Amino acid sequence: MAGLATTFGSGAMTNSIEEIGRADVILVIGSNTTEAHPQVARRIFSALDRGSRLIVIDPRRTALARRADIHLQHRPGTDIPLLNCLMRLILDDNLHDDVFIEHRTENFNELRDMLYRLDPTEKAAVANVPPAQLKKAAELYGRANKAVICYCLGITQHICGTDNVQTIANLAMLTGNVEKEDTGVDPLRGQNNVQGACDMGALPGVFPGYQAVSNEAVRAEFSGAWGRDLPAEPGLTILDMTHGGGKTVKGMFIMGENPLLSDPTLEKVRNTLENLEFLAVSDIFPTETAELAHVVFPAASFAEKTGTFTNSERRVQMVRRAIEPIGECRTDSDIICALARRLGYEMNYESSAEIMEEIALLTPVYGGMYHDRLESSWGLQWPCFNRSHPGTVFLHKYNFARGRGCFVPAAHQMPGEQPDEEYPFLLMTGRVYHHYHTGAMTRAGNILNRESPEALLEINPVDAESLTLASGEMLNLATRRGTIKIRALISEQVAPGMLYTSFHFTEAPINLLTNAASDPKAKCPEYKICAAQLEKIN
Amino acid sequence: MKGLILKKDNLVPLLRKIRKGGKLVAPVQNRHGDTLFEVIDDLDRQQLDLEHQAQSSLKPFFFPQNDPLATYNCAEDYSFEPVVSAEPTVYFGLRSCDLTAVLYMDVIFSQNGADTLYFARRKEAILISLGCNQPFAHCFCNNTGSGPFLEYGFDLQFTDLGDSFYVEADRARGEELLERWSYFFTPADEDDRKKQYQAVLEARSNFRRTVHVDPAVKRLAADPDLQPVWRELSDRCQDCGGCAYICPTCTCFTIVDQPLAETHGIRLRQWDSCTFSGFTRMAGGHNPVNHAEQAIRRRFLHKLKIDVEKHGRPSCVGCGRCVDICFGGVDMIRFIAMVNDLKLPAEEK
């Protein structure tokens, strides 16, 4: 997200989901769309039926890749050199959009210079991608009338995640595929309200609406509204806290998260949580994290409360109470307000609509979001500045949020960890269709759990043969950080030397293994790549 | 049977009467613009919608997505207590396809003994259908023998004649209803009957899609092994199960125990879909139906071949709902077109 904010001025999906289906060329990179964002995949399928073309860039031969006109199956961690090579080919073929570059962007020369001096190592990094395929992809994207790029955590969960995103933005601007309807750059959000949680300032450096805590004027405004002096220094990120060993922070309040399954290098997380002087958890299920808490609050589920979620396309929409909270559960709002009052701060809201009124007051992009408006519509897409504003279907219409789009060239960076003799495999992690995040909810369901009852490790038939491995056999999967037991699934979806599995299963907690090396700007850990070894369990 | 006429002004007053002593279920357009079958608690506030196709059929009312079969106790002793719940309900405004689907479910749920839960609800139900003067976007009930108007099977069938409804009864419960509330109705005259006939004729010419169901059924009877079709459709399928869930005649289910505590729980019947891989997976992991292609084959052959053999008609009622919803375009209309496009092996030579 930091990436798009730098280049475009706003870090969100520029399009609406519906627009993706209207593009002539769709480039999907680092997204297993059919499984993780089925509704986006649906738009891609219908676009294909109407004659649109699809380019998939993914180390795995996913279901979507099988339907693509071109599938570039590159090595994980080589997105930047691949995209740089693509851009160079576009430049060479004169398929870039001169007019757009001149009028709507800045810093193009720096990108051009870099592309012309493209390091041979960059070319070598993508040596396994057939040049003809690369050329075909460059032509397809370069010649497209309307092209969109969709990406997901396959791009951001790298040590160079921010640079990855900026390189994607470079490609879109180079060809003038932003600022117009049905063109753009679309980060698909992993969780239902990631967008909203970011928008609402659940981040260490910003207030709601991405207003920096370090900005004095902003702070003065919030301070005025809330009647307290507010801290100016940006706070700690999630990994600073959960990997801090109980020293960075001594007490934690965790609402609806399960870092003890979702965060990388779980041993460190466990060590931290066990060393905290105080840990309070609010959740709907007794999670691994809650097991270690001093206090656990039973929270109401989405079916038991009213409020709003913001989806990937920036659409703020209602979630409505269908039943009363079960047992003695309370909504997280009630819990926070009750705690605030006990700490001597009057926090009283008659409804979530009243909270939204305060949000609208303090958050310019949410300035026109009121529950009554959201009630009588299918929600509103931010920015929506005031009550009469209709919301925004696609971003940067005729104008980037930051003025001109800024090219930020980036060079290839080696992943935090590479396969070696001891750990010869490259392990990638991601989602499966039937489960969501740490599985607390989906695994409680009969059909979902039946359809996908356990974690499976995808391994190429070639590797399976050399290990005399059959599908269904149990393996010890190890990295420098730990070992888990997991069942093998022989699959041509992964290339030789690659392994893939999901992170939903508490029985096979993959994040015991993952690398916490993270992107210096976005602080996003490199979940997608680590070096691993395998051993058959007899 | 001779028809009757109900002035449209009298519809709500009539529904108010027949609702007494039970529930009324009818299509309602909610404030979000979706049309659903809902229980009508307030005839003055809930807006009947006789213009749009309801997004789901009546299936969930007779065969809910989660249906408790029994509660069980396993504290000291192990025992089951059956759960049966049904109350008299009038269903108004269902379309011919949905009514045909209910009649089909009647057949399915009476195989090897009448299904207690289903028929408890079914026996309490009065079905008042509304013929379709104007079929919806993906409708093809004229090709599946399930509409736009029906000859039989309804308790009452309404035909929209502009400012009035032409009303026919087919079953005794419909006749009783007409008799009980006779003062709302006037006898139809020759002119009304002509108008009704005209509406039926016009409706038949109003279909926007032509779907050649019979040739496809014949083709499948002759040769059900259509590998290219199964392959393409299984590639497109995104495994949501939506086609089976939305289909008014899909009745596959699973039975599971839902523990409520150590000592007791509920035994539930839940919707299931033959396209799911877990549908056929056995304990221990062996799956005799291993490929997505096989699952897709199963689904379409069941609808257009096996049910023709077993029950004399395909179990597709032409409602078109699967066309609207499928992520990958794995729907009945596409399937039938693909089947009819395939050349018979004999023709290829």
Added chain:
Amino acid sequence: MTMYLPQMAKIVKIIRENPQIKTFVLEFRDKEYNKSFSYEPGQFMMVSVPHCGEAPISFSSSSTRPGTIELSVRLAGKLTGAMHRLQPGAMVGLRGPYGIPFNMKELADQNLLFVAGGIGLAPLRGVINYCLDKGGYGRITLLYGSRSPDDIAFKTDIDLWRKNGVDCRLSVDTATEGWDGQVGVVTTLLSGLEIERPRSSLVCGPPIMIRFLLPELSRMGFRDREIITTMERHMKCGIGVCGHCHLDNRLVCVDGPVFDLAQLKELAVEELGELT
């Protein structure tokens, strides 16, 4: 619900047949029901275990020995796992009997070849005992394949059958010390075997065994109608409604589980490969 309502039955006794298989001797709690309950060889019951739902289990007993019924259960999934943890005196739920049985009338006076692999002997055990108890059947031969000598189940039964003139031949996939019998898959036991007409073969075992055995039997001259087997499927209702146990255009629960090769040849059954 009544059609789905189980009858409660008490576990009277548990016999461990091998490390994976236990035989549960059961008695319906309702005395009258227990008395009037009857079933036929090849049929199955839907078994309920607390919190685990239901699973189909074939009778391993014969109705010629009334008073109790026996279900032999192999440890495979959640329900069978829970069942294996039960102790005598515990209750399970049972509904049935379901399915088309072996046609015992038609088999009368015939020489019968039983071929079983692993837990596949459980339903055939019921048939063999039925034949022995009723009398009026020809020579009985049993070929039984197990993974290893330790995996041979129903040993007491096999001893008794031998005493009663049943020709029992055993094989194991992998021998251990002390095993001096046949080694190899069960099909190896077929070589040199002569069964005179009228005859039938009754085959029960894992899909892979059936797949290789059926063509072998055909090669030996068994006619399609003389080769009878049982098919296994995931099942939920047992009464032909839920759809899970489909076998091409049939449902195993009501059209099976017993099928002869002539029937199977008309169906597309993936796990059996091309049957010609």
Added chain:
Amino acid sequence: MAEILTTCVYCGCGCGLYLRVENGRVTGSSPSRNHPVSQGNLCVKGWHIHEFIHSPRRLTRPLIRRKDKLVEVDWDEALDFTAESLARLKEKSGPDSIGLLSSAKCSNEENFLLQKFSRAVLGTNNIDHCARL
């Protein structure tokens, strides 16, 4: 029986779906036909979203750790204990000794309140959530 329109929580697409409620229990879900994202269908997760709501594994009472075990307590006790613990930490080690994790699964309103709680009530910017995970 009632059909309540709400928003799916299983991914960033944000489908509009109906929860079917019977006698206080959610017994099914179905897509909204006119919702701009769901357009009449859900993925397999959305169709089964009701399954977890009444799971017996749900937490239904506040818990406090006593001698290494979490035991059920009433709300006042849990809230009082939490407020006291947070106040003590703030007093002893300063506001930045406390960290808060908000959730990408909670509503906007709840996220807003928690960051307000963090900044205005506790006085720390140590608030984050798992956007990157």
